[in-house]
Amino acid sequence: MGGAEHEVEGPVVEWRGPAPYYFLAVGEDESDDIKVAAKGLEYWGQVPVVVRIGDTEFTTGLFPKDGRYLLPLKDAVRRAEAIALGDVLTATLRVGRR
Numbered sequence: 001m002g003g004a005e006h007e008v009e010g011p012v013v014e015w016r017g018p019a020p021y022y023f024l025a026v027g028e029d030e031s032d033d034i035k036v037a038a039k040g041l042e043y044w045g046q047v048p049v050v051v052r053i054g055d056t057e058f059t060t061g062l063f064p065k066d067g068r069y070l071l072p073l074k075d076a077v078r079r080a081e082a083i084a085l086g087d088v089l090t091a092t093l094r095v096g097r098r
Contacts, residue, residue: 004037004094004095005092005093005094006030006033006034006037006092006093006094006095007090007091007092008024008026008027008030008034008071008090008091008092008093009027009030009088009089009090009091010024010025010026010027010071010088010089011024011025011086011087011088011089012024012025012073012083012084012085012086012087012088012089013025013070013085014085015070021072022072022073022078022083022085023063023070023071023072023073024070024071024073024089024091025068025070025071026062026068026069026070026071027068028067028068031067031068031069034047034062034069034093034095035047037095038095041095041096043061045063045064046061046062046063046064047061047062047069047095048060048061048095048096048097049061049062049071049093049094049095049096050093050094050096050097051071051091051092051093052091052092052093053073053077053081053083053089053090053091053092054080054081055080055081056077056080056081058074058076058077059097060072060074071091071093
């Protein structure tokens with residue numbers, strides 16, 4: 001991954017809908033830093049990011065929620081990294097696309 005990187009840590013949370021969705025809840029301070037870095041790149045409030053968790057790298061968009069961001073955890077990523085609800089994860093992310 002190139003460019004400025006942000007290391008974020010937070011719990012894995014579930015947001016129920018028609019199907020359960022899992023997210024890493026990004027802390028407020030980290031969210032503030034990302035918001036500054038994402039100026040002009042947001043679309044519909046989402047911020048495009050390249051993420052690395054363990055050995056897995058993927059692209060997604062951060063969702064704004066209550067003044068902070070939620071990082072969606074795709075099923076393939078959760079399986080590859082053995083991520084479970086309630087785990088506390090560390091992820092490295094770069095704002096923008098590859």
